Amino acid sequence: MKFGIIGAGATGLAAAYDLSSKGHKVKIYEAADFIGGHASTFQVAGSELEKGYHHWFTNDTDIISLMAEIGLEETIKWFPSSVGTFQDGEIYKFLSPFDLMKYKPLGVIDRIKMGISSLQIRYIKEWQKLESISAKEWLIRNTNIKIYAAFWEPMLRGKFGEENHDKISMAWIWGKMTTRFASRKNIFTKEVLGYPNGSFSHFFGQLAKTCELNSAEIFLSTQIKRIRGSNSGEVLMTIGPQEKEEAFDAVISSTPSHVFNRLAEGLSNEYRSKLLNVKYMAAVLIILVLEYPLSDVYWLNIADRSIPFIGLIEHTNLVGSERYGNTHIVYLSNYLSEDHELYKMDGSELFDSYLPHLKKINPDFTVEWVKEYHHHKIPNAQPVVDTNYGKNIPAHQTGIQNLYLANTSQVYPQDRGTNYSVAMGRKMAHLALSNLKNK
Ligand SMILES: Cc1cc2nc3c(=O)[nH]c(=O)nc-3n(C[C@H](O)[C@H](O)[C@H](O)COP(=O)(O)OP(=O)(O)OC[C@H]3O[C@@H](n4cnc5c(N)ncnc54)[C@H](O)[C@@H]3O)c2cc1C
Incomplete structure (x- = not known):
């Protein structure tokens, strides 16, 4: 046929x-x-690199x-991942449940509540019941507005933009959280992520x-x-x-x-x-090839609203810098609608608008660290999963x-x-x- x-x-x-x-x-x-x-x-520092950051979960x-089946299983390498949030001038790492206890933007009681609610999401079996509730409503009801604003809202805003973040279905958060939990042996072990050689x-x-x-x-x-x-x-x-x-x-x-x-x-x-x-939301990426590392975290959510990008993914903090001639690869990421001013900018305009903010993340950073940078726009990058999305697929x-x-x-x-x-x-x-x- x-x-x-x-x-x-x-x-x-x-x-x-x-x-x-x-x-x-x-x-x-x-x-x-x-x-x-x-x-x-695309080619960067002598190797191939994804235009938008990519990794696999163990599940x-x-x-x-x-x-x-195609003979490449041995080429998948698994690396311990590190996740953090940048807020109030500091990087807060979330490598184990104990790190939550150091998260100063929330008081001690809220930190405990936050941890309990994450576990609660993990153990929900009937995710269908979450479809018609927005993540905002569910999370505020099951934690509180402070926890939502400090932790969840930046993540939703980053992925779905200003106009959509409060309409996203709780079923999407459930899907995201269960995948991430499944990439750890248990909640006390580190998440590992996969990336293929080459x-x-x-x-x-x-x-x-x-x-x-x-x-x-x-x-x-x-x-x-x-x-x-x-x-x-x-x-x-x-x-x-x-x-x-x-x-x-x-x-x-x-x-x-x-x-x-x-x-x-x-x-x-x-x-x-x-x-x-x-x-759909489009993705826009600036990829920096740096002389020195910007942080020691792979995946940094940017909760500081004065910074115009929402994710800083330091690829070489996951896979090592050797394959890129010992340079350090950093994605500055945004999900936007295609008519957003940041999406319409060309590479040099966007780079210039992001540049002053990198010092907030690492005060030692100077523009001399940047050996090269690249700009990619990816249309139709992320479907907007709003409430009752499942009924209209x-x-x-x-x-x-x-x-x-x-x-x-x-x-x-x-x-x-x-x-x-x-x-x-x-x-x-x-x-x-x-x-x-x-x-
Ligand atoms: C920024 C970003 C980060 C991501 N991170 C991860 C990650 O960490 N891990 C992960 O597993 N996934 C990740 N993803 C998701 C992953 O890349 C996609 O889910 C997957 O690649 C989609 O594959 P696809 O074949 O369904 O669609 P696509 O990759 O979009 O392929 C569709 C193809 O159809 C072609 N096409 C469209 N119209 C026509 C036409 N008229 N005629 C001929 N061809 C046409 C397009 O050019 C395109 O090549 C990420 C995506 C983005 C944007």
């Missing part, structure tokens, strides 16, 4: 891998001139299994190579312009600048929902309204026979991630095949 895949990110390549491994003819179309999608890399079992590009490169060895074809810089169904059940795609139409037994699209709405003809109004209901089966949608907006209640994209891509391959066989 002949399959068309739109997108050469984690979802598209995982689907292509399964279908091509079973001997089917597979064609993968990718609009960009590179593979890897949101987890793609990312779907991608770990796929790594094993970066995520090693994984994508090997996966694409395996697909090609299975005779799959990958077409880069080739945008799909239009998709339509047919009476025979074949799916027709208009491909690339020549706008050539080609027929497939089934098509799996990993495009964002609003893009799919634009491409696909013949969708029902109900399905279209679900596609358009999905809102577009189905994988689009209503057009043999046309499937598989994108990050359908990962729920877990936070989107390469692990879930791989699982979804493989699930779609299986579904598309079994529907064709049962015809």
